[in-house]
Amino acid sequence: MAKETKTNMAEITVSANHLTRLYGGRAAVSDVSFTLSKGEVLGFLGPNGAGKSTTMKMLTGNLAPSAGSVKICGIDMIENPKEAKALIGYLPETPPLYRELTVDEFLTVTARLHGISSKAIKSAVDRAKQRCGLTEMSKRLIENLSKGYQQRVGIAQAIIHNPMVVILDEPTVGLDPIQIRDIRTLIKELGKEHSVILSTHILPEVEIVCDHVQIIDKGQLIFNGSIDLLKKQRQGNRLLIGLRNAPTLTSLEKIAQVEKAESLDNGLIRVYFTPGESPAEKIVAAAVKGDWGLFQIQPDQTSLEDVFVQLTHQ
Amino acid sequence: MIWHLARKEIKSLFASPMGWVILALLQFWLGLKFYSGINNYFQVMSGIIRPAERMGVTSFIGQSVFGDASFFMLVAVPLLSMRLISEERKSNTLPFLMTAPMSLTQIVIGKFLGLVAFLSILIGFVLIMLLTLGLWADIDYGYLVSNTLGLWLLVASFCSLGLYFSSLTAQPVVAAIITFIALFGLMIFDRFFTGNEGSIMNYLSMMQHFQPFARGLIDTADIAYFLLFIIAFLTLTIRRLDADRLRG
Numbered sequence: 001m002a003k004e005t006k007t008n009m010a011e012i013t014v015s016a017n018h019l020t021r022l023y024g025g026r027a028a029v030s031d032v033s034f035t036l037s038k039g040e041v042l043g044f045l046g047p048n049g050a051g052k053s054t055t056m057k058m059l060t061g062n063l064a065p066s067a068g069s070v071k072i073c074g075i076d077m078i079e080n081p082k083e084a085k086a087l088i089g090y091l092p093e094t095p096p097l098y099r100e101l102t103v104d105e106f107l108t109v110t111a112r113l114h115g116i117s118s119k120a121i122k123s124a125v126d127r128a129k130q131r132c133g134l135t136e137m138s139k140r141l142i143e144n145l146s147k148g149y150q151q152r153v154g155i156a157q158a159i160i161h162n163p164m165v166v167i168l169d170e171p172t173v174g175l176d177p178i179q180i181r182d183i184r185t186l187i188k189e190l191g192k193e194h195s196v197i198l199s200t201h202i203l204p205e206v207e208i209v210c211d212h213v214q215i216i217d218k219g220q221l222i223f224n225g226s227i228d229l230l231k232k233q234r235q236g237n238r239l240l241i242g243l244r245n246a247p248t249l250t251s252l253e254k255i256a257q258v259e260k261a262e263s264l265d266n267g268l269i270r271v272y273f274t275p276g277e278s279p280a281e282k283i284v285a286a287a288v289k290g291d292w293g294l295f296q297i298q299p300d301q302t303s304l305e306d307v308f309v310q311l312t313h314q
Numbered sequence: 315m316i317w318h319l320a321r322k323e324i325k326s327l328f329a330s331p332m333g334w335v336i337l338a339l340l341q342f343w344l345g346l347k348f349y350s351g352i353n354n355y356f357q358v359m360s361g362i363i364r365p366a367e368r369m370g371v372t373s374f375i376g377q378s379v380f381g382d383a384s385f386f387m388l389v390a391v392p393l394l395s396m397r398l399i400s401e402e403r404k405s406n407t408l409p410f411l412m413t414a415p416m417s418l419t420q421i422v423i424g425k426f427l428g429l430v431a432f433l434s435i436l437i438g439f440v441l442i443m444l445l446t447l448g449l450w451a452d453i454d455y456g457y458l459v460s461n462t463l464g465l466w467l468l469v470a471s472f473c474s475l476g477l478y479f480s481s482l483t484a485q486p487v488v489a490a491i492i493t494f495i496a497l498f499g500l501m502i503f504d505r506f507f508t509g510n511e512g513s514i515m516n517y518l519s520m521m522q523h524f525q526p527f528a529r530g531l532i533d534t535a536d537i538a539y540f541l542l543f544i545i546a547f548l549t550l551t552i553r554r555l556d557a558d559r560l561r562g
Contacts, residue, residue: 083415086415105325109318113318157410
């Protein structure tokens, strides 16, 4: 089938070029560009109303960009929408489900509409159900399923045709912790063979499943890089130390490379040092020498939330 | 691809009580009409009237059955067509269709064909019912064919109009009301404006184009009228959905 030949064609699966979307003169998304390669999981982060969903709608051809273009595996979404759409699976914010159908019926319809041959439909449906943990729900009406299971059916319909690119808009909303873990495993697994784009505002989720992160705010792409880069931003020039018989703060500040020390409410001391240096050893040595009773020393990481807040409030 | 979507629509219609109820009620009423038509035929034609004024059994019964069928479609079509697109809008399922590898034209035609196929079941039953007259009488098959074709074209036009109004709103009930008013308007339009022969209103009126079929006359001009009507409203629907994609 055409789908298979295209698989090997290009490493880059998604490329967005200067995507812009205007709503009555206001830019919901402006000049967003990025590329995604096969086998990568891209996390889309941003506060509410930042333009995450709008971008995803444009990537999937549900919304025409005001300017810019989207290419899926080299196929232009605007010029050849049918061919490009055959390569993507999309779970919108609200899972698109026909509530009057059973899970099996709905997935069969999905498989048919995505052009899976009638012989392969049954195995495709079974595989999707099994991957999303829906096997026992086959005969149930979608209407009667809980929110979490409905969400899973939504994911199942997005991956049933084994698309090159899977785009999930907040896939873990409304799931219980165990389901969230399952879905994360599933996303990671999908990320091996396909490209996955997911949007979320659960920050740890990004760290767990994504290779790449994009932070979008007020329609602008304000951070685009690998997850390691984001983690690096978190490590600052601070150490947290805990001392049983703490000396005066000034004596701590006398240690080379330490610029400032302050005591915190929880009894620990935060030490600021010259960026790029690592005064930990010297502090330990000084603590031993002065018998300060050191019981804890650790880098004072900025939480992912703080990085996020910093970036989006610039 | 179009057929797959049409099948899905038929499945959805059968999954809701609405579809079954409408099919059953219409079939019940038309069956009743057919039955009373046969009874009346013998009473009316039992020699009281002069032979020259007698009419054939096909047109006597066909007239009342097909006449009622076209009238009831006026109510049935809005009830069935209202959900086609507005329900998808309401429950946010349009992205599902928009993301599938189908063009908007395929989506719209698929939905249209699904509904027409569903109503064709009813038209088929009506035809079979009248064909059973052939078991004991000489019937006018041509008359039945032209009436069936006329009814079918009328229903298809109603469906295309209903589909368009369904694409305008996210509230199925609103879609049903507007469709009903529009269809009713089309019907009574005829009463007020088509008095004199040859006026332009005669060309526009749907009933003026439907009547020849009811008399047993198949005219290509009438077929063309219905086809143009269907194509016009399907195109409008496609444009409406495209506007969604463009304007969001």
